[in-house]
Amino acid sequence: DVKVTQSSRYLVKRTGEKVFLECVQDMDHENMFWYRQDPGLGLRLIYFSYDVKMKEKGDIPEGYSVSREKKERFSLILESASTNQTSMYLCASSLGQGWTGELFFGEGSRLTVL
Amino acid sequence: AQTVTQSQPEMSVQEAETVTLSCTYDTSESDYYLFWYKQPPSRQMILVIRQEAYKQQNATENRFSVNFQKAAKSFSLKISDSQLGDAAMYFCAYRSIVNTPLVFGKGTRLSVIA
Numbered sequence: 001d002v003k004v005t006q007s008s009r010y011l012v013k014r015t016g017e018k019v020f021l022e023c024v025q026d027m028d029h030e031n032m033f034w035y036r037q038d039p040g041l042g043l044r045l046i047y048f049s050y051d052v053k054m055k056e057k058g059d060i061p062e063g064y065s066v067s068r069e070k071k072e073r074f075s076l077i078l079e080s081a082s083t084n085q086t087s088m089y090l091c092a093s094s095l096g097q098g099w100t101g102e103l104f105f106g107e108g109s110r111l112t113v114l
Numbered sequence: 115a116q117t118v119t120q121s122q123p124e125m126s127v128q129e130a131e132t133v134t135l136s137c138t139y140d141t142s143e144s145d146y147y148l149f150w151y152k153q154p155p156s157r158q159m160i161l162v163i164r165q166e167a168y169k170q171q172n173a174t175e176n177r178f179s180v181n182f183q184k185a186a187k188s189f190s191l192k193i194s195d196s197q198l199g200d201a202a203m204y205f206c207a208y209r210s211i212v213n214t215p216l217v218f219g220k221g222t223r224l225s226v227i228a
Contacts, residue, residue, distance in 0.1 A: 042220035105159040
C-alpha cells in the first residue's frame with residue numbers, strides 16, 4: 001500500500017517562527033502536493049511538484065515555500081508563521097506519467113499559530 | 115479556470131437508507147476526470163470513485179455510484195444502504211486530462227444516524 005507520512009500530526013507555533021512541515025511517500029511517485037484545508041473552504045492547493053527540484057505555485061502560495069531535494073520528500077515551509085496560517089495541511093502524492101488523478105494523502109498536520 | 119461546487123455543506127441519512135450528494139462543475143474542456151473523495155474523522159482522505167468524462171456509463175463501486183450528467187455538468191454521488199462508517203466529509207474533485215492538479219469542492223459533511 002502507498003504510504004504518505006507527514007512528520008507531525010499537531011504543531012503549535014508562535015507568530016514569526018519558521019515552520020517546517022515534512023512529507024514522505026514510499027511509492028516512488030513523481031507528483032507531490034501540499035493542500036490547505038479550512039472549514040467551509042475545502043482544499044486549496046498551495047504548491048505542487050512534478051519532479052525533484054521542481055515546484056509550481058498553486059492557488060494560495062503566498063507566505064509559503066517548498067523544497068523537494070529528493071523524490072520521496074516534499075517539505076512545506078512557512079518562513080514567518082502568522083495566525084492566519086492556522087489550518088490543517090494535507091500532503092498528497094501521485095503517479096506522474098499516465099496519472100489518472102488518484103491522489104494518496106497523508107493524515108494531515110494541524111498547525112496552530114499563536 | 116475550472117470550479118467545483120458542492121451546494122450541500124451538511125447532510126444526514128438514516129442507517130440503511132440512500133443518500134445523494136450533489137456536485138456541479140464548470141469547464142470548457144470536453145475530456146476530464148471527476149472524483150469523489152472521502153475523509154473520515156481524523157483519518158486520511160481516500161478515493162471513493164472515479165469517472166472519466168468520455169465514458170457514458172456511470173461508475174459504480176459497491177454501494178457507491180455516480181450520476182454523471184455531462185451536458186448539465188453535474189456529478190452526484192449516491193450511497194446506498196448507508197452505514198455508520200460512511201460518516202465523513204465528502205469532496206468532489208475535477209481534473210483535466212492534461213497533467214494538472216485536482217480542483218476540489220468545499221465538501222459535504224455526511225452524518226449517518228443509527
